[in-house]
Amino acid sequence: MKNITMADVAKYAGVSKSTVSQFLNKRFDYMGKDTKNKIEKAIEELGYSPNIVARSLKQKSTKTIGVIVANILHVFSTQVIRAIEDYCNESDFQIIVCNADDDPVKEKRYIDMLRAKQVDGIIAFPTGGNVDLYAKLLNAKFPVVFMDRILKEVQIPTIMTDNVKASSLAVEQLVERGYKKIAMISPPANTCVTPRLERIDGYKQALEKNGISFNPNFLVSSELTELGNKIHDMFTKTTQPEAIVASNDRVLLEVLAYTKKHHLDIPKDIALIGIDDVSFASIYNPALTTIAQPAFQMGKKAAELLLGLIRDNSNEEDFGIYRFEPKLITRESC
Amino acid sequence: MKNITMADVAKYAGVSKSTVSQFLNKRFDYMGKDTKNKIEKAIEELGYSPNIVARSLKQKSTKTIGVIVANILHVFSTQVIRAIEDYCNESDFQIIVCNADDDPVKEKRYIDMLRAKQVDGIIAFPTGGNVDLYAKLLNAKFPVVFMDRILKEVQIPTIMTDNVKASSLAVEQLVERGYKKIAMISPPANTCVTPRLERIDGYKQALEKNGISFNPNFLVSSELTELGNKIHDMFTKTTQPEAIVASNDRVLLEVLAYTKKHHLDIPKDIALIGIDDVSFASIYNPALTTIAQPAFQMGKKAAELLLGLIRDNSNEEDFGIYRFEPKLITRESC
DNA sequence: CTGAAAGCGCTTACAG
């Protein structure tokens, strides 16, 4: 457990460092049976374990990647990270997790630090505030994969839910059940957070496709803390919605807080579909119909792409947007 | 963005590498104003950023710690990680996240790898299957802090919820509301997962303290997948419970699945308190009374302790168990 | 089949 180095092993085994190194890297082609045994024994007896930092310095590869999420507390991010970690683990890569909190300054600091630590690549939920930096990375052929946010200014492979489809699925389901006055509740849409924009788009498109004209009163979009009030405003207008699409899990919580507070019966008073298959969907009263994102598949794909890029900096066709299909899970809330 | 090294900066600025290094490490004591400017300019113009791997090799410190959780998907772990990351970030430390899945083999692999990568310390939710390894680490004065599990065989500082108190709080509340037939539902207790054991203990102690004799039928403990059936067994016995304490968030979900399926009214048919303040507690129908663990404080404390150990391998008094107070959050389910 | 030597990019006494 002390600081046994390769030199110690070499001395103990009576061979040179080079030979020990060959042994460790399993280059046995020309190694004598005897030498091999001696080294094996030395390593065993000294309790030697190689210093990967030294190896990394020489090999210019740390077998470590950085993962920058907005906030690990978001369930979707957690699932993505879990999938990434699993995939990386199989290839003996480790992940450094960073929370950028949607702050471009924090994001930049993390990127700089990750690069300084010589990570082999980065998977990021980009804030949108560091386009130039990412452009530089791309230009330097530094492996980067984006998750859940599109930065159109820069050609970096990006993993996305098909958000238009997610909303459409919700609206279609609602329409099928006979609802026409369908509202969408969303976080602020004046941001670079692609999914919010796309989900609103998908909502509008689906309405149109079903011959329902878009009613601006039915699109509520604001900070989570304000959402309760805004929803109340909507419900106190002359025309009230019959159904709600909650654009993500945190919005759903606000909607549910509202319906509970005002004793609205779901789905009798108001039908409801949430995007994100929340943990409590099936045990809620009533069970919640949701649109699930394939977070694990998406995380896996991100890791797959990144490790691919790390292995060879080419594969031009990889630099697109990868869309993953959301899935409707029908329960009782609509 | 290419590979600018310190040597490049030195040449460009017309000074030696040593001087550049001094500059980077802010040892300005004797540095000429002029030299300083030249270096500043060179770094700026070349876009140099130091290679931390090289520095780490020399300094024998990577400013990186490993965090081994059972599963990042568990909300408690996620919160702990977030707190650790925040605290580390302030001290310019990064965290490598590992999921051991309660598998000692996986845990050992991660520990070995983290050490090979020369992390400065480890925060772990130990599986209990690697006592010897941890003993070795402790012996080598390698900084380790445990989280949420006690390994009594080894004197490593450990951060815990006061689990006995958590259960007591639940039982007391139930008793206060007039319930006497109080059941506890728990995951399997034949493990090293300390909280499960302690919570069952706390449950029993609190019953006794309140003069209620312990009824073995009211202690249901088994795999999550079996829990539904076991709960059903309990409810179909002659004496039925009036109230349930769910020992953690995942158990709570199973209990709720059961009550929903069998149309049990909470709290009329059965009162309920869950340990872990789940995200949907306040919007559930009825809102759920819970016992919250101070996950963020606990994560922060773990990071604080670990960085303390990293800075100086001594402070004997740090090697104890740190208990954090859970909190009762009264809502409608009891 | 194995070893001596150079080098990865830093830091750190030490000399001047």
Add this chain to the structure above:
DNA sequence: CTGAAAGCGCTTACAG
């Protein structure tokens, strides 16, 4: 006030 030199612990041609 600054530089030359050694060294952190590996890997990798290359020589023999």
